Amino acid sequence: MSSLRYLNGYPAHLIVQVEKMIAEDRLGNYLHSRYPDRHDCGSDRALYEKAAALRQKYLRNAPTLDRVLYDSKQDVLKNALGLHTRSSKNHGGRLRSSREIRIASVFRDCAPQFLDMILVHELAHLREMEHNKAFYQLCEHMLPGYGQLEFDLRLYLIWKDLQG
Template sequence: MTALKYLGGYPPALLDKVRQLIDRDELGDYLQKRHPGRHEIQSDKALYAYTNALRQEHLRNAPGIDRVWYDSKLDVISKALGLHTAISHVHGGRLKARKEIRIASLFRDTPPEFLQMIVVHELAHLKEAEHNKAFYQLCEYMQPDYHQQEFDLRLYLTWRDLQARSSA
């Protein structure tokens, strides 16, 4: 039986369908049909502009973001696909805070929906710190199919792990 470490908590019937796709070696084809393209946001500068545009569109009253970048140190191994941080430091006699968002480098080569999902997730943390009902409602507001994209991303991560194991 295939371990589905990214899909814990989903109904057994759904997991059985995923296992069937894996057993028939069709998971990659399924993902390719659902998400055929790749985004063109490759630089940190473009990622910052993209993230800030989403923030402006959906969260005008949220604090500004000082820095957004692809971080090669983030990966699913560390259980982080993205991080938001607020760094405070003393500058002269004042306390300054910087809001930063890091996105795992693996998102450079994913479909645009996956990049949007992870950016939306991190932006939602500007308003809601916890993963609660309000947090997920905010994610759905910014990306109406957020939950489906999160599930598809989890399928992609599963497929990615299977590819790495078969090539090793």
């Protein structure tokens, strides 16, 4: 099933369960029962404040963020839910470093747990650049239940695709 591209790499028994939920038209009900609320970070400023609070709580020694914003050009189809970028520019003989996080605008209206998961994921890249064991341990430390939230977010994306 091409709509399950977000589940590449997951065990076959999970994919069969998801296909069954889709066939029985239960995926939307499952997601709504687990995540009935919507977050209130509709603006880039509110998103930045939320990310800054998470960084302050868990990553005090990590570099500060210059920008956190919703990006309408971010393409979730290319598996980019969010993007953490660093850039360095030369200003009068000094090197100026900039760090920003861009979140796909499709997440302006999602469950607060999903937004937290994406922010935690991108913030973890301040410490661990690769998706290795230490990276996922840091994500789990910052947001207990991170693995389940990531899976459910993938289900949410599948459901959004099916809705058109």
